[in-house]
Amino acid sequence: MIVADQLNKHFKIYETKKGFIGSFASLLSTKHHIVKAVNDISFTIEKGEFVGYIGPNGAGKSTTIKMLSGILHPTNGRIEVGGISPQKRRKEVAKKIGIVFGQRTQLWWDLPLRDSFDILKEMYKVPDAKYQRFLKLYDDMLQIGKFMDTPVRKLSLGQRMRGDLAAAMIHDPDILFLDEPTIGLDVNAKTSIRAFLKELNTNEKKTILLTTHDMDDIEQLCSRVIVINHGQIVLDGTLEELRKNIGLPSLMEIQYREKPDVSEVKLTGIEKMKWEDEKLVILYDRSVLSSPSLLQNVTQWGEPLDIQMKEPDIEEVIQKIY
Amino acid sequence: MSLYLKLISGSLRSRMQYKMNFLVSSISYGLIMAVDFVLLAAILQRFNDVKGWNLYEVGLLYGISSVAITLYRVFGVEIHNFERYMVEGDFDSLLIRPVSPLSLLLTKNLDLSRIGGTIQGILILAISIFGLNLKNFELFLLVLYLPISIISGVAICFSLGLLTATIAFWTQRIKDFQTFTLYAPFNAANYPMNIYPSWLKLIFFTVIPVGFMNYTPILFLLDKGGSLWNLALPPAVATIFLFLALRFWQFGIRHYHSTGS
Structure with a gap:
C-alpha cells in the first residue's frame, strides 16, 4: 500500500537577513549548511496495517509524512502510495489518502462544519447518496451531528479534531496519514478518537500511519511501530519488540x-x-x-x-x- | 465550476463575518485612490500636458493601469499575500487536495474592499473618453479595445504577482519585492512611457512588461504612432508572460520546503 525506498530529504539552510537588500543578498548567497531531515529511510506498509511512526521532535516524522502525501519532494529515493508516485501524480494520490494534522485544521475556519464538508464533497466529487451515508455513519461514530452548524473557530479542540477526522474520510480514502491527532486533547476526547481509529482499521480495513507523542496511542492502536531518530529508522517491528528494545x-x-x-x-x-x-x-x-x-x-x-x-x-x- | 462557486461563496461568507472590518477597509481604500487621482489631475491642470499627452489621454493610461491592478488585488489577494503561506506553513494544506494549489488560492478569498479602486478607474476612463471628443470611428475602436487592454493588464499584473509570490518558495518573504515588481511599475504605467529614460523603458517593455497593457495600444488608438501591431501585442505579451509565470510557479512548488511540524 505504501512503499518508501531509500528515501532522503536534505534541506539546505541558507542564512537569511532582514530587509530588501538582505533578502536579495540571501537569494544570491551560497552560505548554507545541509540538514538531513530524512536519511535513507525504507519501509513497506501493507493494506490494513496500523503503523505508529514515532521519534523525538525533529526526527523527521513530519517530513516523511509530507513526502508520502506529495507535499514535499524527496531529495532522492522512491515513494509509492497505492501504487502511484505522489511526486509525479499528486492529485491522484490525494484522492486515495486522508490527512489529519493535529496542529493545524484543514477545515474552513469561519464557516460552519457542514459547509466545510459540502466544499470537500464537491472537491472530491463524492456522489450525493454516498455523502448522505457518510454523514450518517460519521455522526454515529464521532457524534459530529451536534455541532455541524457551528463555525469551526467556535468548536472545542476535541470537537474540531473529530470534525477534521471526519473531513479526512469524506472521500472514503484507503490510506490515512495522521500527524499527532491526539495532541492537546483531554482523556475523554482521546478515548473517543482512539475508538474511532480502531474501528476504521478493523472494520473498514483502512491502512493507517500515525505519528504521536502519546505512548497510549501506540499501545492501544498500533500493530507495528517504526521508530526514527536523526532521520534514520532505529527500529521497525511489533510493539513487543519495541518494549524489548527500549522497555518503555x-x-x-x-x-x-x-x-x-x-x-x-x-x-x-x-x-x-x-x-x-x-x-x-x-x-x-x-x-x-x-x-x-x-x-x-x-x-x-x-x-x-x-x-x-x-x-x-x-x-x-x-x-x-x- | 460548481466547486469554484462553492469555494468563492464560502470565502465571501467567511469575509462577511467581519462586517466592520470590511466596511472600514473599503471606504479607506476608496478614499486613498480618489485623493491619488485628484493630485494627478491637479498637476496636469497646471502643466496642461505631459510630453504631448493631455489630461484625458493620460486619464486613459491611468484608468487602464489602475483597473488592472485593482482587479488583481480583488481576485489575487491570496497570491498577493502569499508569504503568509510560507511563513506559517499553510501551503501544506493546499497540496493535500486533488485540485491545483493555484485554483485553491484564487478561490480562497476575494478582497472586495479593492472594488472601490476598480470603479474609480472605470469612472476615470469614462470621463477621459468623453473629454477626448473623438470621431465616431476612433471612439468605437477605443471602446471596443478597452476590455482587451484591461484583460491584458490584469493578466500581466497577475503574472507579476505570481512570479513574485513564487520567489517566496526560496526567500519566504516577498513584501519587499512587491514594491519593485508591482507597485512601482504600475504607478509608472499611469503615465506615458515616453517620459521615462530609455533604461526604464527597456525594463517596462521586457522583464516587467507593464508598458504593453496601456501605452502600446493607446499610442496607436490616439493616432500618436505605431501600427496595427500595437493592438496585437498586448494580448500576445500577456499570454506569453502568463505562461512563463505559471511555469515558474510549477518549478517553485517543487522547491517548497514547508515548515517544521
Whole structure:
C-alpha cells in the first residue's frame, strides 16, 4: 500500500537577513549548511496495517509524512502510495489518502462544519447518496451531528479534531496519514478518537500511519511501530519488540541530602540508573517493579529531599536509548 | 465550476463575518485612490500636458493601469499575500487536495474592499473618453479595445504577482519585492512611457512588461504612432508572460520546503 525506498530529504539552510537588500543578498548567497531531515529511510506498509511512526521532535516524522502525501519532494529515493508516485501524480494520490494534522485544521475556519464538508464533497466529487451515508455513519461514530452548524473557530479542540477526522474520510480514502491527532486533547476526547481509529482499521480495513507523542496511542492502536531518530529508522517491528528494545520505562528522579553510592544496587525491573547533576535518574519497568516498592528501596539508600515520577515519554526514552 | 462557486461563496461568507472590518477597509481604500487621482489631475491642470499627452489621454493610461491592478488585488489577494503561506506553513494544506494549489488560492478569498479602486478607474476612463471628443470611428475602436487592454493588464499584473509570490518558495518573504515588481511599475504605467529614460523603458517593455497593457495600444488608438501591431501585442505579451509565470510557479512548488511540524 505504501512503499518508501531509500528515501532522503536534505534541506539546505541558507542564512537569511532582514530587509530588501538582505533578502536579495540571501537569494544570491551560497552560505548554507545541509540538514538531513530524512536519511535513507525504507519501509513497506501493507493494506490494513496500523503503523505508529514515532521519534523525538525533529526526527523527521513530519517530513516523511509530507513526502508520502506529495507535499514535499524527496531529495532522492522512491515513494509509492497505492501504487502511484505522489511526486509525479499528486492529485491522484490525494484522492486515495486522508490527512489529519493535529496542529493545524484543514477545515474552513469561519464557516460552519457542514459547509466545510459540502466544499470537500464537491472537491472530491463524492456522489450525493454516498455523502448522505457518510454523514450518517460519521455522526454515529464521532457524534459530529451536534455541532455541524457551528463555525469551526467556535468548536472545542476535541470537537474540531473529530470534525477534521471526519473531513479526512469524506472521500472514503484507503490510506490515512495522521500527524499527532491526539495532541492537546483531554482523556475523554482521546478515548473517543482512539475508538474511532480502531474501528476504521478493523472494520473498514483502512491502512493507517500515525505519528504521536502519546505512548497510549501506540499501545492501544498500533500493530507495528517504526521508530526514527536523526532521520534514520532505529527500529521497525511489533510493539513487543519495541518494549524489548527500549522497555518503555517509567522514570523516577530522586534528589538526596547526601549522594549515596548506588553502584552496587541490583534490583530486577530497573533498566537504567544514572546521576544527572545532583539527581539520581532511574528508568524502570512498572510491570516488573511497582512504583511503591521502588520508592521503598529508594528511601533505604539515603535521605531523599525530593522525588519526582514521570510517565514514559517517547521522545525522552528514545533519546536516552539511541 | 460548481466547486469554484462553492469555494468563492464560502470565502465571501467567511469575509462577511467581519462586517466592520470590511466596511472600514473599503471606504479607506476608496478614499486613498480618489485623493491619488485628484493630485494627478491637479498637476496636469497646471502643466496642461505631459510630453504631448493631455489630461484625458493620460486619464486613459491611468484608468487602464489602475483597473488592472485593482482587479488583481480583488481576485489575487491570496497570491498577493502569499508569504503568509510560507511563513506559517499553510501551503501544506493546499497540496493535500486533488485540485491545483493555484485554483485553491484564487478561490480562497476575494478582497472586495479593492472594488472601490476598480470603479474609480472605470469612472476615470469614462470621463477621459468623453473629454477626448473623438470621431465616431476612433471612439468605437477605443471602446471596443478597452476590455482587451484591461484583460491584458490584469493578466500581466497577475503574472507579476505570481512570479513574485513564487520567489517566496526560496526567500519566504516577498513584501519587499512587491514594491519593485508591482507597485512601482504600475504607478509608472499611469503615465506615458515616453517620459521615462530609455533604461526604464527597456525594463517596462521586457522583464516587467507593464508598458504593453496601456501605452502600446493607446499610442496607436490616439493616432500618436505605431501600427496595427500595437493592438496585437498586448494580448500576445500577456499570454506569453502568463505562461512563463505559471511555469515558474510549477518549478517553485517543487522547491517548497514547508515548515517544521
